[in-house]
Each structure stands twice: as C-alpha cells, then as structure tokens.
Amino acid sequence: MTKQLRFVVFGLVLLSTAGPTLSAKEAQPSAADPVLEQRVMKLSRELRCLVCQNETLADSRADLAEDLRTQIREQMKAGKSDKEIINYLTTRYGKFILYNPPVDPTTYLLWFGPFVLLLAGLFLLFRYVKQRSGLIAESPLSAEERRQAEALLAAESGKETA
Amino acid sequence: MTRFAIPLVLFILLVAFLAIGLRHDPHEVPSPLIDKPAPAFQLAQLRDPSQTFSAADMRGKVWLLNVWASWCVTCRDEHPLLLQYARSGALPIYGLNYKDKREDALSWLGELGDPYVLSVSDNDGRVGIDYGVYGAPETYLIDRDGIIRFKQIGPVTPDIWQKTILPLAQKLNE
Numbered sequence: 632m633t634k635q636l637r638f639v640v641f642g643l644v645l646l647s648t649a650g651p652t653l654s655a656k657e658a659q660p661s662a663a664d665p666v667l668e669q670r671v672m673k674l675s676r677e678l679r680c681l682v683c684q685n686e687t688l689a690d691s692r693a694d695l696a697e698d699l700r701t702q703i704r705e706q707m708k709a710g711k712s713d714k715e716i717i718n719y720l721t722t723r724y725g726k727f728i729l730y731n732p733p734v735d736p737t738t739y740l741l742w743f744g745p746f747v748l749l750l751a752g753l754f755l756l757f758r759y760v761k762q763r764s765g766l767i768a769e770s771p772l773s774a775e776e777r778r779q780a781e782a783l784l785a786a787e788s789g790k791e792t793a
Numbered sequence: 794m795t796r797f798a799i800p801l802v803l804f805i806l807l808v809a810f811l812a813i814g815l816r817h818d819p820h821e822v823p824s825p826l827i828d829k830p831a832p833a834f835q836l837a838q839l840r841d842p843s844q845t846f847s848a849a850d851m852r853g854k855v856w857l858l859n860v861w862a863s864w865c866v867t868c869r870d871e872h873p874l875l876l877q878y879a880r881s882g883a884l885p886i887y888g889l890n891y892k893d894k895r896e897d898a899l900s901w902l903g904e905l906g907d908p909y910v911l912s913v914s915d916n917d918g919r920v921g922i923d924y925g926v927y928g929a930p931e932t933y934l935i936d937r938d939g940i941i942r943f944k945q946i947g948p949v950t951p952d953i954w955q956k957t958i959l960p961l962a963q964k965l966n967e
Contacts, residue, residue, distance in 0.1 A: 681822060681927035681928075682927055682928065684819065684820070694892065694918075695918075695926075695927055698917075698918050698922060699922065702922060721825065722825060722826075723825070723826070723922060723923060723924070723925040724822070724825070724925045724927065725822055725823060725824065725825040725925070726825075727822045727823075
C-alpha cells in the first residue's frame, strides 16, 4: 500500500519536473548488453508485477519488479533458459505471476466459460424460437374473409388513384 | 410460477457471485509454498551481524517468520499485535527484516519494542523473493520439519491469530 502511495508521489514529482524524460525509469536498455536486455524485457512483458497487479514486470516501477528484473537478468547471464526462469518464479509466486494465464484445470472456467455460456445461450434461443413457432398456428383465410380483404384492398387502391 | 422462479434463481446466483467477489481480496495471491519446505537461508542477524541465523536452526520447532521493514506502514499497525503475541509465549516469532537499512530497523525496534526472538537482515530482498514476498508484512507458520503450513499476507489480525494460527500451531506441536 505505502509503496504504491510512494510511487504516486514519486510520479507526481516526476510529472511536475520532468516532462520529456517521463519514461526514464522504465526499460532502460543497458548499454552493456542490449541483446540480453531485450531478452529480459521480452520475458518481463509476460510476467505480472504482484505489487501493482495490472502491470507487467516490464512496465512496473515497483521495487519488487525491479528486483525481479534483476533476478531475471542475472539468471539469463548464468545461461538459464526462459522456461527455467519462469519455473523459478512460479514456484515462488505461483501461476498468478504469468500475465497470460496458462490453460490448465484451474483456468478451464476462465478459458472455456464464455464459450459454454455462448453455447447455452444459443441452445436456449433455439429452443425458444422452436417453441414459439409451434404456438403460432396456421390459420388460412376463409373464402368470405378473402373476399372482404380484396374488397378493402380494391377500395384502398381506388382512393389512391383517384 | 416458473416464469418468475428462473429469473429469481439467476438473480440470487448473480448476487451470490458478486457478494463473494466483493469479499475477495484480489491482492491476496495464494502462495505455492504452502506445504512445501521453507526455502533455506542463512543471513546475518540484525542486532549482531557477526552472527548468522538459518531456517535450518529451527528444525524441531514450530515457529513464525514475520517479514517486516521500517518503511512498511502496515507493519507499524501490526507491531503492537506482534508484541502481544510474543508476550503470550505461544510461538517464537522470528523477523525477516526485508530490504531495510540496519540503522532504521534498529531504531524502529528501539522505539516500538522488539517482539522477535531475533531478526535477520535481508538487505537485497533475495530471501524475500525465495519466500514469494510481495507485500510486507507477511507471516509464515513453519512446522518442526521445516514445512510452511500457513502464510498470512498482510497483518496477523487477532482474529487470524486466535482462529487460525494458534489452533494450527497447537496441532503441529502435538
């Protein structure tokens, strides 16, 4: 909480003074090894910052996000693969750290729920329409009614042409 | 009758979902470390940096590891509660001083009192990362075999202490 507040204050200070250097802190590609830095940023974009949960690790300015980026950088330097690093983080922070939720039993509802609802809706709509079409009985006009209708139509068109 | 029953049931379901959603704190992420061994560490003690302390020293004991820092405002709210819990003698409480300056941490303890058997300094937050810390205060209940049995994110309220931690600790101590 407090840290978030601190960042708000920090952000306001930056806003009031900085202007063109606003995005200074995020993603400074280190001059030392731009390739590595790109890999770090690419992986960070797939990970969630747990402090400010709607941000990725790449976007976040939280202290923890910076620490985790440092971890990722060091592990990459040590030759670890992206998969190993993701594994390292999920054993500590859980799958929640993955910004893109993986498809597994705990997320089936998330991934497939909307489609289940869509199918259920289609089914109900189909049933409803079918039921209603059964309710509307065909009632052909009797000879008398037909004569009346024709007379009315004739009178109507007669008026218009007049 | 059924004309009203179905929408009514749907409405009650919706209300139930929303009610659960409102009570659910999205900031609390379930830790994958529950029922897993507490990550090993060996860190310098806060009061006497020439001495170290490691999680392995606590084998055979049920204990609490509380992550705190002098910059953490919620820790200040939690602090008097911790003092109270420590005084009850129910469980030894150890502190992980997370990403703090030693002098700040020491003056914090001097000013507010020290509920910890001892605290260790995790200056760069590396042990914090191993424990999946993302918002101090956080508290871990660790059993005699060094397994994490419970994690509290945020302050240990009297409610959690009474209803969750104490009964669980008692069970683990049997």
